[in-house]
Structure formats: C-alpha cells, structure tokens
Amino acid sequence: MTxxxxxxxxxxECRIAHxxxxxxxxxxxxxxxxxxxxxxxxxxxxFNGIDGEWLAQVKHSGRKACDLLPIEQTRGQxxxxxxxxxxxxxxxxxxDYMIQKAVEMGAGVLQPVLTQYTQIRSVNPKRMRANAIExxxxxxxxxxxxxxxxxxxxxxxxxWNGERRLVFCDEGAExxxxxxALAKIDDGKLAILVGPEGGFSPEERExxxxxxxxxxxxxxxxxxxxxxxxxxxxxVLQAATGDWNQ
Ligand code: SAM
Numbered sequence: 449m450t451x452x453x454x455x456x457x458x459x460x461e462c463r464i465a466h467x468x469x470x471x472x473x474x475x476x477x478x479x480x481x482x483x484x485x486x487x488x489x490x491x492x493x494x495f496n497g498i499d500g501e502w503l504a505q506v507k508h509s510g511r512k513a514c515d516l517l518p519i520e521q522t523r524g525q526x527x528x529x530x531x532x533x534x535x536x537x538x539x540x541x542x543x544d545y546m547i548q549k550a551v552e553m554g555a556g557v558l559q560p561v562l563t564q565y566t567q568i569r570s571v572n573p574k575r576m577r578a579n580a581i582e583x584x585x586x587x588x589x590x591x592x593x594x595x596x597x598x599x600x601x602x603x604x605x606x607x608w609n610g611e612r613r614l615v616f617c618d619e620g621a622e623x624x625x626x627x628x629a630l631a632k633i634d635d636g637k638l639a640i641l642v643g644p645e646g647g648f649s650p651e652e653r654e655x656x657x658x659x660x661x662x663x664x665x666x667x668x669x670x671x672x673x674x675x676x677x678x679x680x681x682x683x684v685l686q687a688a689t690g691d692w693n694q
Contacts, residue, residue, distance in 0.1 A: 452522070456480075457492070457494070458472075458479075458480075458516075459494075459495060459592075460494050463498065463499060464500075464502050464518050465518065467519070469516065469517045472513070472516055477513050477514045480514060488508040491505055493522060494516055497525075497590065499521075499525060500521050500522075502521050503520045503522050504519065505517045528556050529554050530556050530638075531556050531685070531690065532556065532557040532639035533642075533678070534604070534640065534642075535559070535560060535561065535641070535678060536560070536563050536565075536566045536568075536644030537571050537598065538644070538674055538675065540575075543568070543576075544575070546674070551579075551589070554682070554686060555682065556591070557639075558594070559596045560596070560598040560599070561599055561604055562601065563601045563644055564648075564651075565645075565648070566644040569598070573595060576595050580595065608661060611636065611661075612661065613663055614640075614641055614661055615630070615638060615640045615663050616663065616665070617665060617677055618656075618664040619671050621664040621666040623668070623669060626665040626666060626667060626688070627684055629663065630663075630685060633663055633689070635689065640682065641656075642678050645673070665681075667680045
C-alpha cells in the first residue's frame with residue numbers, strides 16, 4: 449500500500465502487533481480526542497520505527513483516554529536512510545528547525561560536531577528526538593534517524609571511514625554549481641557537513657580540504673545561515689545523487 453498523505457500519523461514508543469491494543473499517551477489522547485475530536489472507531493496511522501505502519505482504530509476508554517487497536521499493516525518497515533547529516537549545534541529554536549528539516553530531507557544519521565567557532569557545545573537528546581519524531585509524523589517516513597552524541601571535528605575526521613564521502617559546505621569554496629560538483633562524485637555512502645554560525649576556522653578548512661574523502665561545495669554566492677544551508681545542501685544532494693534523482 450502507498451502512503452496516505454491525508455491520514456493522521458502517530459509515533460508509538462512500543463511494539464505494534466495485530467489486534468494488540470496500545471494505550472495512547474496522555475498527549476496523544478488529548479490530541480486525538482480534544483484537538484481532532486475523533487469518534488470511537490475512527491482510524492489513524494501508527495508507526496514505531498520497527499514494525500512498519502499500521503491502521504489503528506481509536507477506542508475511547510474514558511473522557512480523556514483512549515487505546516489504539518492495530519487492525520491492518522499499511523506499509524512494511526523500510527531500511528533506514530544511509531545519508532549522514534553532520535552539523536554544528538545551533539541555538540535552540542534554530543536547532544529545532546534544522547533537525548526537523550534534516551529529517552524531512554531524508555537524513556538517516558544526525559551527528560552534531562563541535563568546531564572552534566561552535567558556541568553551543570551540547571545538545572538535548574530528548575528534544576532532538578522529539579523534533580525528529582514530529583518531522584517523521586509529518587512527512588510520512590517510517591524510519592527515525594539515528595541520533596549521535598556530539599564529537600569534536602578532529603575526532604570525527606580521525607576516525608572517519610574513508611569509503612563515505614564527506615560533502616563539506618564551504619562558503620569559501622570556488623563557485624561551481626553544486627549539482628555539477630556532486631555529479632562528479634561516485635555513487636556511494638555520503639555525509640554532508642554544515643558549520644556553525646561563525647563558520648569554520650582557516651585551520652579547520654585546511655584540515656577538511658586536505659582529506660581525500662572530502663568534497664567541498666559552494667551553495668551559491670550568498671552566505672546562508674546555517675539552518676538555511678542545511679536545507680539547501682540536503683536539497684542539492686538529494687537532487688544530484690539521492691532519492692530525488694531516482
Ligand atoms: N562564514 C560566516 C561566518 O563567519 O559567520 C558564515 C557561516 S554560515 C552562517 C554557516 C555554515 O553554513 C557554513 O559553515 C557553511 O557550512 C554553510 N554555508 C553558508 N553559506 C554557504 C555557501 N554559500 N556555500 C557553502 N556553504 C555555506
């Protein structure tokens with residue numbers, strides 16, 4: 449079955465199996481019963497990142513509570529996305545936006561990286577996960593990205609698997625269409641790197657461009673904010689070599 453764009457979709461924290469009722473959380477029950485005003489017997493789509501997507505019936509169990517009864521699997525669980533998104537953490541509202549957009553754009557791994565000019569040195573994993581779930585519910589994907597802990601840029605590069613190309617978004621790169629630049633790289637595993645608000649230091653740029661597995665790309669003649677660069681970079685990557693190009 450294909451994805452039903454108009455249906456409500458909810459992420460579940462538990463396993464999903466045919467006819468095994470699941471208690472909706474208080475927030476989910478409030479959303480279904482009070483915001484959407486769903487009647488007893490109405491249906492929603494549910495997923496958990498493991499068991500695919502299921503059509504589930506809403507079963508009222510009180511004024512403020514309900515269960516969800518999985519009645520039919522609508523899509524099987526796909527393979528996780530392979531694309532890695534490596535990014536310097538930003539202040540909270542921008543980071544929320546960036547995580548949501550990266551998930552919508554098909555990032556399978558979210559790897560925060562700490563650079564010399566990164567002002568925000570930590571991330572809140574719960575908040576990152578909540579943003580990833582919200583984006584997955586919204587855009588119809590069934591696989592949640594893997595959320596990794598922050599790593600220093602040097603550490604990340606010293607343990608980098610050279611079989612994965614790291615596409616470095618470099619506002620200092622000589623301008624060439626990123627589509628043309630990306631078309632030249634071999635098909636295979638990819639990661640994309642976007643820096644912090646302060647950009648990369650000259651030493652970091654040198655370190656990056658000296659690595660054989662790094663391809664620097666320009667995102668045009670304007671300096672983009674990091675959250676804008678995230679969306680732009682992931683869009684050109686998906687268009688040049690990813691799942692917009694199938
Ligand atoms: N260099 C500026 C500074 O010192 O504030 C701006 C850094 S920019 C806000 C943040 C990140 O977005 C950069 O590190 C880069 O990865 C990416 N970026 C922004 N504009 C870009 C462009 N035109 N081409 C490639 N990457 C860009």
